Amino acid sequence: YAPDQVKQQQLDEVDSLDGEIKLGGIRKIKFTQNDIIFNKKKKLPYHPNGIKFYAYVNDKEVATRMYYSIGGGFVVTESNAKKNKVKTSKRKLTNEFSCAEELFTIAENRNLKISDVVLENEKCFRKEKTTKTELRRIWRIMQECVDRGLTTQGMLPGKINVERRAGIMYENFLKNNELDNQAFLDYSSICAIAVNEENAAMNRVVTAPTNGASGIIPATMMYINEYISDKPKNWEIKFLLTAGVIAMLYKMNASLSGSEVGCQGEVGVACSMAAGALTELVGGTLKQVENAAEIAMEHHLGLTCDPIGGYVQIPCIERNAIGVGKAINASRMAMLNDADTKISLDDVIKTMKATGEDMKSAYKETSLGGLAVNVTEC
Template sequence: MMLSAFDIFKIGIGPSSSHTVGPMRAALLFARSLEQRGLLARVARLRVDLFGSLGATGHGHATDQGVILGLFGDAPDTVRPETVQPRLEALRRTGTLMLLGTTPIAFDRVRDIVFRGEESLPEHPNAMRFTAFATDDAVLAEGSYFSVGGGFVVEGGQAVAQTAAVAVPHPFSTGDELMAQCRENGLSVAALVLRNECAWRPEAEVRAGLLRIWGVMQQCVQRGFGIDNPLAAQALPGPLRMRRRAGELHRELLAQAGAADPLAAMDWVNAFAMAVNEENAAGGRVVTAPTNGAAGVVPAVMHYYQRFVPNASDAGIVDFLLTAAAIGMLYKTNASISGAEVGCQGEVGVACSMAAGALAAVLGGTPAQVENAAEIGMEHNLGLTCDPVGGMVQIPCVERNAMGAVKAINAARMALRGDGSHYVSLDAVIRTMKQTGEDMKSTYKETSLGGLAVNVVEC
């Protein structure tokens, strides 16, 4: 089944697509399954077991919070971030959870959500098991779910459909197939993906939806800069007490406007990326692109396009997102976008590849140059580990997004200086990324058991 651009770019909340958004979706699916089976009124209590990476770093990634929100009946794209903490406090105080907002059950966050980081299920390192009990402690229902990156969820071995299966006019599953489709039909990558998207919804709706995605990205940057967001002056949540820097950097850049600094654009890109990922780390609203941990790369490069490229337009923004989505689909289909599965090369590396190809496209690149830029973006992120300090999406994640964005811009510029021919294909680098992830020790795949996570002392 072909993925949609709206599968790759999904509106959610921080701090993690795999550890917060995915568990929220899984909990909502399980709760709805109880309702559909007529069991909701019989539920007295629930237990949620979190395995593998979810168990190991779930505290720092707010996995338990995501689960609770899903049980409340919240979805990642509609939950209001400002309501989360008051409702969690009410749950702590009363010990009562309103399942799907209608059915009260006894619930204790510490007792009923069990972190089993030392145990893994064979299907995927991000595993959850939900168990519903009746008043006599008899098991009413069980369900296993796997959060496979980018907010995607697999239930009991079956993929949960993100977009209804339809026949698209230009199907592709590899980079070579995508390039062949572009050549044979005389289409850019964006135009080809747009035609596919129109198999699901009218073109006007596609464009409006993508501009809504862009609007959420812009709002996230503004909030990260502290504009109409007093919380941006606070340290990020958690024991690290990490200072937010994007707002201060933004103010400095505004004060220095007009100064003769040939690298000022790089400072702006850093500010854009850090604003997004600091907002993500604070639990704010972001767009998975393709994950929350890598959510700052694509918006930062899009802001670079808007601010520094002459004649930038909304049409260019739509083409950027369509092109980036095509590249993201290839990684999702043929490898992984889960840090728990392949390390951060599958998150920031993929985001860098997506942004590089998309920027090359809106700067006038041919499909071959787009593929080249995307390949360069990943080639120089191969082996990137996922080793969050304290299990939190803060160090090195915030700065890593800024580095990924700058690298994407350079990759696009390198590709545009060539004619599109290159030795390493995008398909080859995707295969290599997948193989590298398989060879990588589990300690470097979102477990916080290796790398910076054990060499930086938590304050």
């Protein structure tokens, strides 16, 4: 299956298999948790997030293959990882850019919004109608994910015994939110938790820009949908185009991988994406859009990735809820100020990369430092 075409029902079918998997979706073979070995003291040569498959026939090894998950939903083969290569296109874009300064200069010179610049580029690959249809589909899948998270209770899988909270929190929110002027913050936080509990349960989420940070973008969009009345037509398309290109800037010039730069490359980037896209939607200038994205990352610099027990549950789920609050706050701060700022988005992206390179591996998704070693697994 192509990742974006997998339906929740298909995931449920895979999850129902006990002691076996379907090889190629056809042939069942024996496979248990004991067949998976997490080697925390050794890493494969080209990226910290690597996996090596071994195939056996009658206890004889007949094939091996390595893959690397390099962040942002990208999975590459060993040969492409060796070349530091992700599938690219040689197609000429209407608006070529390699950094934030170039992107915002194009928009300013042509009197366009960032989402307009990106949509013109997308037309180089497919019809505009197709792009818009696919973006609406992404938004619909995000909404479905939030709905599942808000209506599902029980325990999350894994050894640390984490109970789902989004459903109970949402019930309490509905009882108490009418007179609370901070209700929008509660609502968006609960939506973020709902999505990340779905991710922790290995259900269908949208990688935005990673699975561990997948709650911030949909939660921000749910906030817009529910609480911002004066929004432009096709707002969801504009939001996703702007958020997506901000993620591209980090991908091109730093990293989206927690195993390379810590959680600043996941929750930090998602927060930056959401803040910039939200600011455009509420009428921010180009300067304010850049400033919001910069503020959001600036205050995630140095954020470690230290999941307890190796599960994307603690602190990851709550971290998304905090992240959406920071995104909204960064946007509101930027909208109150149109003066020149001291730090550019390119400056903070460069700093994030350098900070990640300086960070010890114990704090980069290995569960060998931070909360992962200071909190006893339940």
